Amino acid sequence: MPRVAVLRHTFGIASETFVLEQARAFTRWEPVLLSRDALPAGLSGAVLGRGAAAHTAGLGSAPMTRLLRDLRVDAVLAHFGVEGSCVLPATRRAGVPLxxxxxxxxATTTTAALLRARTPSWVTYARRRARLARQGELFLPVSEHLRTRLLERGFPADRTVTHHLGLDLRKLPAAGEPEPRTIVHVGRLVPKKGHVHLLRALAELPGVRLTCVGDGPLLGELTHLVGELGLGDRVRFAGRLDNTATLELVARSAVLCLPSTTAPSGDQEGLGQVLLEAGALGRPVVASRHGGIPSAVVDGVTGLLVPEADPVALAAALRRVLDDPELAARLGSAAREHVTGEFDVNSRTARLEELLDGLVRR
Structure with missing residues (x-):
């Protein structure tokens, strides 16, 4: 059985369950996790250890090269362009495709914003992105929107293939009757996630309650806006929850809302994995027509899409779903069918294994 090194500098991030779900879905390739930090239980792998700082800063590839050779991997699968740029020199020296x-x-953040962040791995990525585009064997954006952005940055069209990661449908809780007139938002408290626009929309929806899952630097600002808008008794900031608790909350809510916008850094949504989770649970979605979201939500069929940063349009769409149980049920049912048919992690990972087969043959 061929072996693929699955590289993520930090595994187990609550919003990135898709990375490990994909790794566990391999059947013809053996996944070997590679990390800068600790490894999760249940999968084999290795930690870079003392060479991690040099690896992420782009100062030395020898430790990672030795790991790739010692593990006898046939290919490397790097999650995120940052990881791809950091591991690129080691894959060249070890002679394995990336x-x-x-x-x-x-795929969307500007080079200037990456450099301003001063995070060593992000700086390495900013400096090596063009080299990665030239030398990497395969690039897998999770939506067609991201593929377009990569092509604009000079990535080769023949090696840049849209590939949806998929969702482990077995993990979903039972979806009973939702609590009426409830909205849930899942995402970090950062500008890209559109909380400000959702709160302003909520002010136009009397009697509707909102729960926000996630933490981040905007908590103070958003809490102040809640008070300013007189929404104190209708908004709850639940903080960071694990995936199980998040899914249970989504399953109990009437609608999931993700009104994402383009951040000042250029950062955009790649797909919005929580949209797939809500759809698989049969919950209707209201989201912005932004980034890769239209790859996950079929407007008017599995959910409703509105323009970015438009609280009036957002409130109107939410009102339609909340006031029309038949519409909500129809959207939710179509969403479940769409996700189970197009985004099952097992079928998507089988396709990934075919792509890796092609790398080895080439």
Whole structure:
């Protein structure tokens, strides 16, 4: 059985369950996790250890090269362009092909914003992005929107293939009757996630309650806006929850809302994995027509899409779903069918294994 090194500098991030779900879905390839930090339980792998700092800063590839050789991997699958750029020199020295998955910010954030962040791995990515485009064997954006952004940045069309990661449908809780007139938003408290626009829309929806899952630097600003708009008794900031608790909350809510916008850095949504989770649970979605979201939500069929940063349009769409149970049920049913048919992690990973087969043959 061929072996693929699955590289993510930090595994187990609550919003990135798709990385490990994909790794566990391999059947013809053996996944070997590579990390800068600790490894999750249940999968084999290795930690870079003392060479991690040099690896992420782009100062030395020898430790990673030795790991790739010692593990006898046939290919490397790097999650995020940052990881792809950091591991690129080691894959050249070890003689193994590199496939890089792009999830969102890594295809859309400007080079200047990456450099301003001063995070060593992001700086390495900013400096090596053009080299990665020239030398990497395969690039896998998770939506057609991200593929377009990569092509604009000079990535080769023949090696840049849209590939949806998929969702582990077995993990979903039972979806009973939702609590009426409830909205849930899942995402970090950062400008890209559109909380400000959702709160302003909520002010136009009397009696509707909102729960926001996630933490981040905007908590103070958003809490102040809640008070300013007189929404104190209708908004709850639940903080960071694990995936199980998040799914249970989504399953109980009447609608999931993700009104994402383009951040000042250029950062955009790659796809919006929570949209797939809500759809698989049979919950209707209201979201912005932004980034890769239209790859996950079929407007008017599985959910409703509105323009970015438009609280009036957002409130109107939410009102339609909340006031019309038949519409909500129809959207939710279509969403479940769409996700189970197009985004099952097992069928998507089988396709990924075919792409890796092609790398080895080439």
């Amino acid at each position: 496939a890089t998955v792009f999830h969102g910010f890594d």
